[in-house]
Amino acid sequence: MTENEKTQMIYPCIKCPTSCEVTVRLEEGKIVEVLGNTCKLGENYVRKEHESPERNVTTTVRLAGAFIPRLPVRTSKEVPKKSIQKVMLAASEVTVTAPVKEGQIVCQNVAGTGADLVACRTFPVA
C-alpha cells in the first residue's frame, strides 16, 4: 500500500501526559478529518506530524585538545525529519578545538536547514 492509498493513520499525541490516540482520516494522502484528540493542541500536533514532521537532533562531533575526543551537540531548533541524515553527515565532518563553551555554535546552518549545531558542554583545554 502506498502512502496515497492509506485511508487513515494513528498517532499518539505527545503534547501532554494524557497521550490521546489521534486518528487522521485521509483521502489521496490529504487529511480530511482528525478524530480522538481531546483538544486543539493534539489536532495541530498530528497535522504537523503527518504533513511535515520535525525533530531536534542530538549527536557528537570530533573534539581536539580536550580530555575526551567527542563533543555532544544539538540542533538549535527542530529540523525536517527528512533532513536528519544530512545533518548527521554534516556533523561527522565537524571538528571543534578546545576550549569550547556550552551554547557555542560549532556549525552554522547545518546541512542548509537553518538550524545551527550548538555545543552541549563546556570543555577547557586539556
Ligand code: SF4
Ligand atoms: S490531544 Fe490534547 S489532551 Fe490529548 S494528549 Fe494531546 S494535548 Fe493532551
